[in-house]
Amino acid sequence: MTPAMSTPTQTIPSYLQADNLGPWGIYLKQVDRVVPYLGHLARWQETLRRPKRALIVDVPIQLDNGTVAHFEGYRVQHNTSRGPGKGGVRFHQDVTLSEVMALSAWMSIKNAAVNVPFGGAKGGIRVDPKTLSLGELERMTRRYTSEIGIIIGPTKDIPAPDVNTNEQIMAWMMDTYSMNEGSTNTGVVTGKPVDLGGSLGRRDATGRGVYTVGVEAANHMGLDISRARVAIQGFGNVGGVAGRLFSEAGARVVAVQDHGGTIYRDAGLDVPALLAHVAAHGSVAGFESAEVLENDQFWDVDCDILIPAALEQQITAANASRIKARLVIEGANGPTTPEADDILADRGILVLPDVIANAGGVTVSYFEWVQDFSSFFWSEDDINARLVRIMKEAFAGIWQVAQDNKVTLRTATFIVACKRILHARELRGLYP
Numbered sequence: 001m002t003p004a005m006s007t008p009t010q011t012i013p014s015y016l017q018a019d020n021l022g023p024w025g026i027y028l029k030q031v032d033r034v035v036p037y038l039g040h041l042a043r044w045q046e047t048l049r050r051p052k053r054a055l056i057v058d059v060p061i062q063l064d065n066g067t068v069a070h071f072e073g074y075r076v077q078h079n080t081s082r083g084p085g086k087g088g089v090r091f092h093q094d095v096t097l098s099e100v101m102a103l104s105a106w107m108s109i110k111n112a113a114v115n116v117p118f119g120g121a122k123g124g125i126r127v128d129p130k131t132l133s134l135g136e137l138e139r140m141t142r143r144y145t146s147e148i149g150i151i152i153g154p155t156k157d158i159p160a161p162d163v164n165t166n167e168q169i170m171a172w173m174m175d176t177y178s179m180n181e182g183s184t185n186t187g188v189v190t191g192k193p194v195d196l197g198g199s200l201g202r203r204d205a206t207g208r209g210v211y212t213v214g215v216e217a218a219n220h221m222g223l224d225i226s227r228a229r230v231a232i233q234g235f236g237n238v239g240g241v242a243g244r245l246f247s248e249a250g251a252r253v254v255a256v257q258d259h260g261g262t263i264y265r266d267a268g269l270d271v272p273a274l275l276a277h278v279a280a281h282g283s284v285a286g287f288e289s290a291e292v293l294e295n296d297q298f299w300d301v302d303c304d305i306l307i308p309a310a311l312e313q314q315i316t317a318a319n320a321s322r323i324k325a326r327l328v329i330e331g332a333n334g335p336t337t338p339e340a341d342d343i344l345a346d347r348g349i350l351v352l353p354d355v356i357a358n359a360g361g362v363t364v365s366y367f368e369w370v371q372d373f374s375s376f377f378w379s380e381d382d383i384n385a386r387l388v389r390i391m392k393e394a395f396a397g398i399w400q401v402a403q404d405n406k407v408t409l410r411t412a413t414f415i416v417a418c419k420r421i422l423h424a425r426e427l428r429g430l431y432p
């Protein structure tokens with residue numbers, strides 16, 4: 001008799017599986033799906049499948065112990081047909097060129113979807129920033145900024161925060177670029193501190209956008225937010241703010257997962273207390289008055305709304321059939337694989353895709369850039385009102401395209417955005 005095989009305690013991470021398309025492969029698949037709807041603009045589709053420009057930089061810094069460490073950094077400008085490149089910079093140990101290419105392409109789609117006058121770009125450094133001291137982090141940020149300085153600028157390409165980057169890092173980037181240029185250029189990055197040309201409302205903007213379009217979608221589905229059960233993956237700048245806004249609207253945030261673990265409370269977690277706990281301890285781990293779940297159990301949680309707000313490729317063919325939610329709002333970039341997208345669609349689960357759901361951040365980045373250029377700053381009420389208006393209008397247009405063409409909201413968003421990008425491309429014509 002053969003002995004029973006032991007059950008593996010750890011599954012192979014999706015990015016290591018042989019059939020994994022990777023983020024860039026996923027993006028190309030999303031483009032394939034939009035091509036039949038592009039009409040005569042399909043002629044220019046190859047534009048969408050190639051980044052305009054990609055830069056790999058070596059980032060050497062002296063560590064506090066006197067040794068020298070080298071990190072690999074990237075800045076990719078996917079498309080600039082509609083305006084300068086725009087998109088964040090992430091510091092993460094899994095960053096690769098292919099990932100940054102995909103993230104830059106999703107920025108092109110996102111910026112066109114909300115109709116802000118930017119192309120798409122993204123940057124990153126492969127590093128676990130938690131292993132660096134503050135001084136090392138500053139030196140790495142400054143050297144990286146100097147290295148990508150040959151392609152960024154207020155009218156060329158404007159970085160912003162993303163995973164593991166924040167206002168302080170944007171301040172160092174702005175200062176480094178400005179020192180090299182010999183003049184203070186606040187408009188070279190967005191997401192800066194308010195005292196340094198940053199915008200009121202920028203910090204909460206992505207989460208506010210997630211909430212705004214989430215409510216719009218829920219209304220269309222007849223889902224009552226004040227009775228909804230919400231599960232959130234990632235409780236940082238995006239998931240934390242969205243969680244706060246949903247709970248203020250009466251929803252129960254029943255489960256939260258982050259890098260520290262997964263917590264659950266059937267009656268609803270105390271969101272303000274959880275936000276304070278995460279601010280003090282760095283993760284949800286150790287939060288009292290909640291049950292601890294195995295990480296994998298997160299996908300089985302009984303909820304109406306699921307908000308993946310962490311990293312890519314979280315909802316996969318392996319867990320999509322277990323999801324109980326009726327509505328998935330993608331706060332993260334690229335959290336759902338194409339196979340999972342199909343499973344969710346077949347099961348009648350509505351997916352609000354990243355390229356519209358998390359566009360609130362870059363929308364307020366656009367406001368920040370405009371304010372920096374005019375040196376005239378707006379009130380937070382004005383900013384939030386304009387943000388909500390843009391998000392609602394974009395959502396309404398996309399919803400209509402989805403109904404008219406009987407396609408998912410992701411394909412509808414790609415139809416709207418790709419048409420805008422390729423129309424601009426056609427009007428500009430080929431150079432020379």
Ligand code: GLU
Pocket residue numbers: 086087088089158159160161162163190333358359361362363365
């Ligand atoms: N990193 C954010 C995103 O993925 C914001 C980018 C920006 O503001 O430029 O949309």
